[in-house]
Amino acid sequence: xxxxxxxxxxxxxxxxxxxxxxxxxxxxxxxxxxxxxxxxxxxxxxxxxxxxxxxxxxxxxxxxxxxxxxxxxxxxxxxxxxxxxxxxxxxxxxxxxxxxxxxxxxxxxxxxxxxxxxxxxxxxxxxxxxxxxxxxxxxxxxxxxxxxxxxxxxxxxxxxxxxxxxxxxxxxxxxxxxxxxxxxxxxxxxxxxxxxxxxxxxxxxxxxxxxxxxxxxxxxxxxxxxxxxxxxx
Numbered sequence: 014x015x016x017x018x019x020x021x022x023x024x025x026x027x028x029x030x031x032x033x034x035x036x037x038x039x040x041x042x043x044x045x046x047x048x049x050x051x052x053x054x055x056x057x058x059x060x061x062x063x064x065x066x067x068x069x070x071x072x073x074x075x076x077x078x079x080x081x082x083x084x085x086x087x088x089x090x091x092x093x094x095x096x097x098x099x100x101x102x103x104x105x106x107x108x109x110x111x112x113x114x115x116x117x118x119x120x121x122x123x124x125x126x127x128x129x130x131x132x133x134x135x136x137x138x139x140x141x142x143x144x145x146x147x148x149x150x151x152x153x154x155x156x157x158x159x160x161x162x163x164x165x166x167x168x169x170x171x172x173x174x175x176x177x178x179x180x181x182x183x184x185x186x187x188x189x190x191x192x193x194x195x196x197x198x199x200x201x202x203x204x205x206x207x208x209x210x211x212x213x214x215x216x217x218x219x220x221x222x223x224x225x226x227x228x229x230x231x232x233x234x235x236x237x238x239x240x241x242x243x244x245x246x
Contacts, residue, residue, distance in 0.1 A: 022151060023150065023152070024153055026155040027153040027154050027155045027171070027172070028147075028153055030155070030168050030170050030188075031143055031147070031153065031170060031172070032143050033183075033188045034142065034143075034181075034183045034188050035141065035143030035144075036143075036188070037187070037188035037189060038137055038142050038189075041074070041216055042073070042074055042216050043071075043072065043073045043074070043215070043216055043217060043219050044071075044072050044213070044215045044216075045069075045071045045072075045213070046070050046210050046211065046212055046213045046214070047067065047068070047069055047070070047210070048067070048068045048070060048133075048134045048208050048210055049065055049066070049068075049208070049209045049211075050065065050067075050068070050134075050206070050207070051064070051065050051205075051206070051207040051208075051209075052064055052204070053204040053205050053206070054204070055204075061202070061204055061205075064086070065085050066082055066084070066085060066086050067082060067083060067084060067085075068081065069081045069082075069083075070132075070138075071223055072117065072138060073219050073223075074117065075115075075116050075117060076093070076094075076095035076115060076116055076117060076120070077094055077117075077219075078091070078092075078093040078117055078120065078121075078224070079092055079093075079223055079224050080132060087104065088102070088103050088104050089101065089103075090103060090226060091124075091130065092224050093117070093120045093224065094113075094224040095113065095115065095224075096113055097110055097111065097112060097113050098111045098112075098123070098124055098237065099226065099229050099230075100124075100130060101228075101229035101232060103228070103229075103232075106232045106233055107232055107233050108229045108230070108232035108233065108235070109238075110230075110237060111123075111127065111128075111237035117139065118139045118140055121138065127238060127239070128237050128238055129239045134210070137190055137210075149175060149176075150172060150173075150174055151173055151175065152171070152172065152173040153170060153172045153173075154171050155168070155169070155170055156169035156171055156180070158185060162182045162191045162192050162209075163191045163192075163210070165185075165186070166184070166186065167182040167183055167185060167191050168183050168185050169181070169182055169183075170183065176197060176198055176199065177195050177196065177197050178196050178198065179193055179195040179196075180193070180194045181193045187213070189213050190210050191209065191210055191211075192207065192208065194206070195207075
C-alpha cells in the first residue's frame with residue numbers, strides 16, 4: 014500500500030539515477046536513437062499477443078523533431094521544424110499539416126491534444142525528462158544491475174504513480190535509457206508496454222533538411238485532427 018506521504022517511498026539512489034538520466038538527455042543539443050515499442054493485445058484465446066513498432070528518432074533542441082516509423086503497423090512520418098507539424102502517411106500518400114508551437118514540449122502536447130499523435134518515448138524527448146517522470150511519482154526504488162540489455166551494464170529502477178508501474182533500465186556509465194516496461198493500473202488485463210532504445214548518438218551534426226519532407230509536402234492534404242471513429246452499422 015502506498016504511504017500517505019509519497020516522499021517516504023522515493024529511494025534516494027533511484028532518484029539519483031533518474032535525475033542523472035534526465036540531465037544527460039536535457040543537455041544534449043541533438044540526439045538520435047532507435048526505439049522499438051512492444052505492446053500487447055488480448056488474443057482470441059485470451060493470452061496476450063505482442064505487436065511491435067519501430068521508430069527512428071532525430072531531435073534538435075529546442076524546436077526540431079523527426080520520427081520515422083516504417084512498421085510493423087502503418088508506416089508514418091512526423092516532422093516538426095519549429096514552425097509546422099507534419100504527419101505523413103507514405104503508403105496512403107496523405108499528409109496533415111498544422112502551425113506549430115515554439116518548442117518540442119509544446120509541439121508534442123499540441124500533437125496529442127489536436128490529433129491524438131503520441132509517442133511512447135515522449136518523456137525522454139522533453140526539456141526536463143525527470144520533471145515529466147516525477148510529476149506524480151509515488152514510489153521509486155533501486156532493483157540492481159543487469160549486463161544483458163543492449164550489451165551494456167544498466168541500473169534497474171522501479172517507479173510507480175497512481176496510474177502506472179514501470180521498470181527502467183539506464184546505462185550505468187552513459188546514463189542513457191535502454192529499456193522501459195510499464196503496466197497501467199487501470200488496465201484489468203495488466204497488459205505490458207515496453208520500449209527498447211538502441212543506436213544512441215548525442216551532439217552530432219544534423220543536416221538542415223532532416224526536419225521536413227518534399228514528398229510529404231506534395232501529398233494529399235487532410236485535416237490535422239483526431240481520427241474519426243468508425244461508424245457503427
